[in-house]
Amino acid sequence: MAFDSFGAFLAMEGHGPYVWASYGVFFVLMAVLMVGSYRRRNAVLQSCRQPAGSRSSRAPEPDSDTAPAAAASFTRVDVSQD
Amino acid sequence: MWQFFHKLGSPKWFYGIAARLMPWLLVLGLLCLGAGLVWGLAFAPKDYLQGNSYRIIFIHVPSAFLAQSVYIMMASAAVVTLVWRMKLADVFVKAAAPVGLVLTFISLFTGAVWGKPTWGTWWIWDARLTSMLILLFLYGGVIALDRAINDEKSAARAVAILVLVGVVNIPIIKYSVDWWNTLHQPATFKLTEKPSMPAEMWVPLLLSVIGLYLLFGWLACLRMQTEILIREQRTRWVQDLFHVNGGAR
């Protein structure tokens, strides 16, 4: 251990706020990216699972601000090459 | 060899491979990153010049490193898109660009926060910070162009051209920013010299770089699966996915 106590570990000799802010942003952004991608994959998987008739052909997007992009991806459904 | 190449281009084949690889990538990535970061945060000795603030290096360097290599990977995929029109390459570019953007942002943010105790200011127009900022703009441009074009094939080729134009420019931008920096700024601000780093510092750094690479692999596979599903949802093999697995949830 490079630190004497847990308190010293948190304080980092006065540099604590900088270190923890950096690590915090890193963890939050990575978590958002990873969980967001995972949930979106599952949502798309879910929409593929529904029977062909009731299925909406546009991909669900979790965040509402990209809704126009989701609408635009209507035309992106393509026939497979295999 | 060509058959393998052809297979590699098949979304169906990739979907299966990715599904098998992903648990390994995730577990190993989290382990490596976790070990590297815990080691770096709690056990590595403190830097005699910068004190404990240098511990930001264990996320700053991996994210900066990865942000740059993701762009290079995207450029390689762009060549494949333009030359062989392989769909998977285009899927990769689309899946990787937002991840690259986030990583570039993380490296910029951590760099700025690191700068405050080290240089006494949140932002300096340091050569490395500035070129990372420009890299952020390049990622932003790629994503914006991809979103603006509705037709999938046109989007793929247009984005590939833009990525390639960007990658030709990256060395020029880097060189000119370095040059500009020496003109405008006295070179008093330097990050720690890397070769002089003791093993207790660079081993955890290496671990977190490897960990983040593996996590990127996981993210890329996941996002590529998503994109493939969107594109191929009407095909037989996607429908078969559910029937083989028992159909109902």
Next chain:
Amino acid sequence: MMIKPLDQAVGSIDAMKAVFARDMKVAFRQRQDLLNPLLFFMMVVTLFPLGVSPEISFLQEAGAGILWVAALLSVLLSLDHLFRHDFDDGTLEQLVLQPQPLFLLVLAKTMAHWVLTGLPLVLLTPVLGVMVHLDGNSIAILCLTLLIGTPVLSLIGAIGAALTLGLRSAGVLLSLLIIPLYIPVLIFGTGTVAAAAEGAPVGAYLALLGAFLVLALTLAPFASAAALKVSLSNS
């Protein structure tokens, strides 16, 4: 306006000349479009003394940078027109169908664009240079850097214009794509003037700008031509 179908026998150079001459002719029929970038250039330069400081010392120091940024922005503004009209009336498709290599025709169009926007900016620079209190030597060097630099701006910009052709909000998107690529030209353009002001030799800087120009001349037309084909297949 349609172009005459160019015969297979017409050489590439003649085809380039024809495209160039046609673009000049079209541009001079809509003179307002020619004036707009120049007016914009002057207005942006005017904003700096008003917005920051009219101090002679500040203007002398920042003048070259202000003029370069203003020139860069006005080139950016004019890029939207580079292929737009031809795209709307179908001329561009005719151009793509010509037997001559497309990148040469695109190069001719880009050269016409530079003559119509970049060159007038360079000619206007001495006047604005005097207004921001640059000395004679600096103005001469500044004009020289703009003379070498603005063709690079047109050439790189043509790639962005071709990529964003026919898209919604193409103008903003074009700026997003192209500005990062303009940074090296800007750095060396203003760097040359700064070096000249300190009395340092500027030959090396001008040579580097020249290298950018050569690089852009050889590579950019290919990228623009490829991007044009993508954009045309999209519509």
